[in-house]
Amino acid sequence: MYVNDFDHNGKSEFIVNWYPPKENKAFPFASKRDMSAQVPFIRKAAPKYEDYARMTYEDLFPEKTREGTIDYKCSILSNSILWNNGKFKFNLTPLPLDVQVAPI
Numbered sequence: 001m002y003v004n005d006f007d008h009n010g011k012s013e014f015i016v017n018w019y020p021p022k023e024n025k026a027f028p029f030a031s032k033r034d035m036s037a038q039v040p041f042i043r044k045a046a047p048k049y050e051d052y053a054r055m056t057y058e059d060l061f062p063e064k065t066r067e068g069t070i071d072y073k074c075s076i077l078s079n080s081i082l083w084n085n086g087k088f089k090f091n092l093t094p095l096p097l098d099v100q101v102a103p104i
Helices: 030-038 050-053
Strands: 002-004 013-015 078-085 090-094
Touching: 002 078
Parallel strands: none
Antiparallel strands: 002 013, 078 090
């Protein structure tokens, strides 16, 4: 996920990316419609849905626009409990499978 004020409106936007199976390039997870609503210049960068579908994060956002972007990575997506063992030592325990698929 990349965070920056991509459209220079004074508010930060975040761009969630994903890697398709067997690919080493990141593609935006949001639909063109959702991305264009949040970052309007996307309409010009990718006028057609077909264009947007093939564009990576780097294709959509020029290098100058990406300057100062904060890159966050997530490696654990399971619902979990964070146990405090004292003295700032924590253990992360994933919840059982039944809870993973149920609304929390």
